[in-house]
Amino acid sequence: MLLTQNRRRYGFVKTTELGRFTLTLPDGTEEQYRINEITKLDEIYDQFWDRFKGSFDLGFNFTKANSFTQLSVGTELSYIDPKSVITGTLNALSTGQVDVVDTRRTDANIEYLRLLGKSWYLMGSIAFLSNTEQALDARISPSLGAGRFLVSTNQLYYGVSMGLTYNIEKYVDITLNKTSTEAFIFNNFNIFDMKDFDLTSNLNIFPSLSESRRLRTDFNVTSKYKIISDFYVKIGFTLNYDNQPAVEGNEIDYNFTSGVGWKFNK
Numbered sequence: 001m002l003l004t005q006n007r008r009r010y011g012f013v014k015t016t017e018l019g020r021f022t023l024t025l026p027d028g029t030e031e032q033y034r035i036n037e038i039t040k041l042d043e044i045y046d047q048f049w050d051r052f053k054g055s056f057d058l059g060f061n062f063t064k065a066n067s068f069t070q071l072s073v074g075t076e077l078s079y080i081d082p083k084s085v086i087t088g089t090l091n092a093l094s095t096g097q098v099d100v101v102d103t104r105r106t107d108a109n110i111e112y113l114r115l116l117g118k119s120w121y122l123m124g125s126i127a128f129l130s131n132t133e134q135a136l137d138a139r140i141s142p143s144l145g146a147g148r149f150l151v152s153t154n155q156l157y158y159g160v161s162m163g164l165t166y167n168i169e170k171y172v173d174i175t176l177n178k179t180s181t182e183a184f185i186f187n188n189f190n191i192f193d194m195k196d197f198d199l200t201s202n203l204n205i206f207p208s209l210s211e212s213r214r215l216r217t218d219f220n221v222t223s224k225y226k227i228i229s230d231f232y233v234k235i236g237f238t239l240n241y242d243n244q245p246a247v248e249g250n251e252i253d254y255n256f257t258s259g260v261g262w263k264f265n266k
Helices: none
Strands: 014-018 020-024 031-032 036-038 050-061 067-080 084-097 100-118 120-131 134-152 156-171 178-194 196-205 215-228 231-242 252-266
Touching: 050 231, 067 120, 067 252, 084 252, 120 156
Parallel strands: none
Antiparallel strands: 014 020, 020 031, 050 067, 050 252, 067 084, 084 100, 100 120, 120 134, 134 156, 156 178, 178 196, 196 215, 215 231, 231 252
16 A cells, blocks of 8 residues: 555555544554545455456557558556565557558566665666667667655656666667667656546656767656446557667657557456
8 A cells, every 4th residue: 555655554454434444564553544645555465366467458540541550459467565566568569551661669568666665666677679660670678776756645656766777779780789788767657546547657768878979768658548347448659769760860759559458457
């Protein structure tokens, strides 16, 4: 359970009176709070497999005039226990059009957070990106760092983490293949509990430490609106910027996606 002022608690919750609840900690200590102090409540099950939750969404667009087609697939899976959070995501996009080369983009990420006290955490992640628009066959980027939750209320949170990233990049033109080292600044912003609406946004900045004046930026924002039961509609926007791309003129790549999805173990 995450409370306002970045207070984190783990225990059994029981409602005692209107607008208040009692939290029993593992050592038997009881604490009382107002319900509006809760910013996030995750149920942690005794069974290992019950601690997973996730979502799957699918989108398809077609335009007859130029035979334009676009297919997008997104998945998310997370695991939580009292001290750790593991999250994995996979997003794939494929577009085709008459007399135009097909474009494909796949990005995936797995992230591990080790919670420390009220606000701090250690983090490690491995990101993958393949993008035909930037002539990138594969970029594998392991990262290590630490972060802090700066804002935490019952409707939003904002966290920042910093650390180091090591890039392994393979391009369509193999003579451009390279490795590099970067610092990173991750900004994570999340709006939730707004009736049936959720919004997640990430701004990741990568100033290079091994390549002179190189700067990369990844930005994405995703909104989901519950339509019925565990089903939702999704709209997303993703932007990648690299001021030293492999193909000159392709500094920026962006895409919009939309679709419907389903959550499980929410």
